[in-house]
Each structure stands twice: as structure tokens, then as C-alpha cells.
Amino acid sequence: MTTNGMAAGPDRPPHPIAEAAYVAIRQVGKSYGSLKGAVHALEGIDLDIRGGEFISILGPSGCGKSTLLKCIAGLEKPTSGQIQVQGKPLSGPPDRLGMVFQRDVLLDWRTVLDNVLITAEFAHIPTASVRERALQLLWRFGLKGYEDRHPWELSGGMRQRAAICRALLCDPDLLLMDEPFGALDAMTRDDLNLELARIWQDTRKTVAFVTHGIAEAIFLSDRVVMMDRNPGRIIEVIDIDLPRPRHLAVRETAEFAHYVGHIRHLFTSLGLLKDG
Amino acid sequence: MMRRLQSLYESGMVLIVLIGTLLLWEAAVFVLRPPPIILPAPSQIWREFLITPGYFLQQSFSTLYTTVAGFVLAVAIGLALAVGIVHSKFLERTVYTLLVALNSVPKVALAPLFVLWMGTGIEPKIAIALMLALFSVVIDAVLGLRSVDPDMINLARASRASSFAILRKIRLPNALPSIFAGLKVAISFALVGTIVGEFVAGSEGLGFAILTAQGQFDTPRVFVCLILLGLLGTILFYIVEFMERLALPWHVSQRTGHAAAP
Numbered sequence: 001m002t003t004n005g006m007a008a009g010p011d012r013p014p015h016p017i018a019e020a021a022y023v024a025i026r027q028v029g030k031s032y033g034s035l036k037g038a039v040h041a042l043e044g045i046d047l048d049i050r051g052g053e054f055i056s057i058l059g060p061s062g063c064g065k066s067t068l069l070k071c072i073a074g075l076e077k078p079t080s081g082q083i084q085v086q087g088k089p090l091s092g093p094p095d096r097l098g099m100v101f102q103r104d105v106l107l108d109w110r111t112v113l114d115n116v117l118i119t120a121e122f123a124h125i126p127t128a129s130v131r132e133r134a135l136q137l138l139w140r141f142g143l144k145g146y147e148d149r150h151p152w153e154l155s156g157g158m159r160q161r162a163a164i165c166r167a168l169l170c171d172p173d174l175l176l177m178d179e180p181f182g183a184l185d186a187m188t189r190d191d192l193n194l195e196l197a198r199i200w201q202d203t204r205k206t207v208a209f210v211t212h213g214i215a216e217a218i219f220l221s222d223r224v225v226m227m228d229r230n231p232g233r234i235i236e237v238i239d240i241d242l243p244r245p246r247h248l249a250v251r252e253t254a255e256f257a258h259y260v261g262h263i264r265h266l267f268t269s270l271g272l273l274k275d276g
Numbered sequence: 277m278m279r280r281l282q283s284l285y286e287s288g289m290v291l292i293v294l295i296g297t298l299l300l301w302e303a304a305v306f307v308l309r310p311p312p313i314i315l316p317a318p319s320q321i322w323r324e325f326l327i328t329p330g331y332f333l334q335q336s337f338s339t340l341y342t343t344v345a346g347f348v349l350a351v352a353i354g355l356a357l358a359v360g361i362v363h364s365k366f367l368e369r370t371v372y373t374l375l376v377a378l379n380s381v382p383k384v385a386l387a388p389l390f391v392l393w394m395g396t397g398i399e400p401k402i403a404i405a406l407m408l409a410l411f412s413v414v415i416d417a418v419l420g421l422r423s424v425d426p427d428m429i430n431l432a433r434a435s436r437a438s439s440f441a442i443l444r445k446i447r448l449p450n451a452l453p454s455i456f457a458g459l460k461v462a463i464s465f466a467l468v469g470t471i472v473g474e475f476v477a478g479s480e481g482l483g484f485a486i487l488t489a490q491g492q493f494d495t496p497r498v499f500v501c502l503i504l505l506g507l508l509g510t511i512l513f514y515i516v517e518f519m520e521r522l523a524l525p526w527h528v529s530q531r532t533g534h535a536a537a538p
Contacts, residue, residue: 101430103425105428107428119435122435
């Protein structure tokens with residue numbers, strides 16, 4: 001447990017081989033039985049997420065992107081195929097995992113600080129040892145002065161920042177985010193995108209980020225995984241070759257527009273987007 | 277400050293309505309002169325109380341004791357059952373289903389049976405109070421324990437939380453508002469159960485005092501008991517509500533100016 005935490009200091013070596021698959025997903029399928037027959041939420045998913053990579057999973061609602069994320073988190077079992085994290089087949093949530101959901105699910109009866117510390121409580125880490133780190137995270141995310149407030153006293157954006165701090169508290173290697181900014185207004189969303197990009201730049205955690213925002217996916221990611229529904233499957237994975245660190249202005253460049261156009265065109269051709 | 281003024285204002289209103297009703301009652305009796313066996317005046321009821329205040333307070337205390345004992349047992353047993361039901365499909369299918377079925381039986385009708393089983397001491401009375409209070413404790417606790425955002429549980433599981441930790445740190449606190457809603461109903465039911473118990477197996481308590489006074493056609497005495505019973509029920513209810521306030525300072529109902537209680 002590093003206490004300075006956020007910075008990839010000398011006590012925390014960089015990932016040994018940047019190209020190695022941190023998460024290896026092989027032929028993963030997930031179907032549910034229902035009255036109208038089986039629903040194939042996922043089918044034949046093959047994907048490697050490299051260590052230190054920021055990957056976005058983009059697709060229309062019902063394409064199984066959240067299900068895929070829950071499978072990677074070990075919260076749901078695939079009905080076929082296999083997922084390995086760091087070379088080990090998954091049985092339950094992997095080590096050093098952090099999660100952020102669309103709803104911040106902060107606990108109303110805890111202060112902001114205590115909400116962040118709950119991650120340590122669950123992992124049986126003495127909270128005294130991570131308290132300083134929790135405060136640093138909160139300050140870094142602009143929540144200085146709100147440590148002892150309750151969640152209901154915070155705006156939606158601030159709440160989600162606290163939820164991110166909670167996920168980062170135990171310095172996870174793998175960060176899974178399920179439409180974390182989906183419920184926020186555009187300005188707050190931009191703000192948090194920048195914040196997340198900066199954090200990722202500093203720590204190079206492996207991130208899988210589920211979203212239905214095309215611009216958000218391109219802005220944040222090294223690769224964007226595009227999915228379609230019925231059955232939920234990957235239709236294309238594109239590399240985002242934009243220089244880092246990225247600033248919001250990158251969205252006005254021709255390259256960025258090119259990526260947006262490509263993705264939009266793909267979704268339009270599949271009938272997922274009606275354009276004109 | 278505003279809140280205190282507001283609640284002062286509200287209790288003032290309640291007091292005015294109460295005094296108004298009593299005055300109207302007194303006046304109606306003075307004008308219409310119904311026989312005292314039908315309806316005594318408030319002043320007469322008050323004089324009746326003053327004849328033997330010790331006796332009435334003693335009966336009240338007996339009823340209070342039985343009610344609280346039944347209530348506390350119902351809470352302990354009910355919460356344990358609820359936790360079991362939420363964590364075990366087997367218990368849910370058996371105990372929960374049985375409980376719901378049992379609840380549709382008018383439980384008051386079982387009171388004589390309890391007397392046969394347990395005699396005429398305090399035990400059958402506590403048992404009846406417990407039985408009446410138990411259901412609302414269990415139902416509301418189960419509801420509360422279940423209504424947790426699934427993503428909150430997912431988050432806890434992703435951090436490898438034990439199911440005990442999930443219960444203690446998420447489910448239970450999250451269920452508290454619902455549990456207290458159940459407790460507020462349960463305390464009133466415990467009092468009803470106690471009175472029923474005192475009716476069928478009484479040698480003391482307000483229920484027994486009512487029966488005795490009725491046997492002597494002493495309507496003012498019945499009214500004294502009824503008023504004491506009303507006071508008792510109100511006080512018990514507000515004690516539970518006070519505990520709720522202490523336990524749930526974070527809850528929505530406590531955040532804004534409007535107070536639910538006077």
C-alpha cells in the first residue's frame with residue numbers, strides 16, 4: 001500500500017511488459033433464460049486489454065457493454081468462454097480492482113471521507129493507514145472542505161468525484177467504469193473527462209470505460225471497442241492515435257473529427273444511428 | 277431556531293384543538309345531561325382519577341411493562357428473522373410464507389389459547405403483545421434490507437467485502453428508515469396485544485381495570501383507563517420516533533425544516 005499513491009513513484013514499478021494482456025477475454029458469451037427464450041447478452045467476445053491501457057467500450061443500450069464489464073469484474077459469470085486477469089482464470093473479483101458506476105452509490109449516512117474509506121474497510125485495511133491518502137485524493141479531486149459533509153450536500157459532479165476517489169483509495173491496478181459520467185451535465189462531464197485523463201496519465205492504470213458518448217470515448221482512450229446488440233458482440237476495435245496528454249481542444253482537430261466520423265458512420269450503417 | 281418555533285407552533289395547535297374538544301364535551305354533557313353511565317363529563321373523569329390516582333398509575337405501569345417487554349422481544353426476534361429471510365432462500369420460502377399466512381389469521385382470536393398454554397401470569401400477555409408486534413417488524417425489516425441499490429452491493433463485492441460486512445455496513449443502515457417505520461406500527465400493536473391479554477387473563481393492567489369497571493357499570497372509571505391508555509400509546513410512539521431521530525440524523529425526513537412530530 002503506497003501512501004503517496006497517485007504518483008507512480010519508485011516504490012511502484014511500471015507494469016513489466018506494457019504490451020502484455022492484463023485482461024484476456026476469450027470467446028466469452030453470456031445468455032439469460034427468459035420466458036421468450038434465451039437472451040444473448042454477449043456472444044463470442046474476444047478482447048485483450050493491455051496493462052496500463054485506457055480502453056473504452058462503446059455501443060447502443062442493450063449491447064451488453066455493462067454485462068461485459070461486470071464479467072471482467074468477476075461479478076457475473078460468463079455462460080461460455082473464459083476471462084483471465086494477469087494470466088489467472090477469473091473466479092470472483094480480481095485483486096486490486098476499483099469500480100465506478102453511473103450511480104455514485106454513496107452511502108447517505110456516511111460523510112464523504114468515510115464513504116471513500118469504505119473501500120479499505122471492505123478490504124480489511126486499517127482506515128487509519130489510508131486516511132491521509134483519502135484526504136489527498138479528495139483534495140486532488142477538488143473536494144477540499146467537503147470531507148465531513150454528507151453526500152446529499154454535494155452536487156452530482158462532486159458526488160461522482162467522491163465515487164472515483166473511493167475506487168482509487170486502495171490504488172487499484174484495474175479500474176472498471178460503467179458509464180460513470182452518463183448522468184452528468186455536459187460541462188461537468190468535460191471537467192471529469194479531463195480529470196480522469198490526467199489521473200490516467202499520472203498513474204497508467206488499466207482502465208475499461210463503458211460509455212455511449214462517442215467524443216468521450218475518443219478523448220479518453222487508447223482504443224475504442226465498438227459493440228452491437230442482439231447478440232451483444234464486438235464489431236470493431238479502433239486505435240486512437242492522438243497525442244497525449246490531451247486537452248479538450250483536441251476535439252476540434254481534424255483527426256478527432258475523423259475518428260468521430262468513422263464511428264458515427266459505422267453505427268449509422270448498422271442502423272443504430274439515424275442520420276438524415 | 278425556525279424549526280423549534282415551527283414545532284412549538286404545531287404543539288400549540290394540537291393543545292388548542294384538544295382543549296377545545298374537552299370544553300365542547302363538557303358543555304354538551306352540561307346541556308344534554310346524558311346519564312353518567314353513557315357519557316361522563318371530562319371534569320367527572322378527572323375527579324374519578326383523583327380518587328385513586330395510585331391505583332390507576334399502578335395499572336398503567338403494569339400495562340407499560342408488558343407492552344415494552346413484548347415489543348422488545350418482537351424487535352429482537354423480528355430483526356433476527358428478517359436477516360435470516362433476506363440471506364436464505366429456504367427461510368424465505370418457509371418462515372416468511374408461514375408468517376404471512378399466520379398474519380391473515382385474526383391473532384387476537386389466539387389469545388385464549390395462550391392462556392391455556394401459559395397460565396394467567398404475565399407470560400401469555402407478553403406473548404400476545406409479541407405476536408401482534410412481530411409481523412410489522414419482520415415485514416418492514418425485510419423490505420428495508422432488500423431495497424439496496426444492487427450497484428452498491430456490486431461495489432462491495434468488487435472490494436471483496438464479506439457478506440457480514442455488507443449486512444453491517446450497507447444493508448442494516450440502509451434498512452433503518454424502513455425498520456423504524458415498522459417499529460412505530462409495532463409499538464401500537466404491542467399495546468393492543470397487551471390489552472387483549474389483560475382482557476382474557478388479567479389480574480392487573482389497564483385492560484383488566486377497564487373490565488372491572490365495566491362490571492361495576494362505572495363508566496367514568498372506564499374513561500380514565502381509556503385516556504391513560506391513549507396517553508401511554510402516544511408516549512410510546514414518540515419514544516420510538518425520538519429513537520429514530522437519534523439513529524437517523526442523515527435521513528431525508530430529518531433534513532429539512534418540517535418536523536413530523538410536534
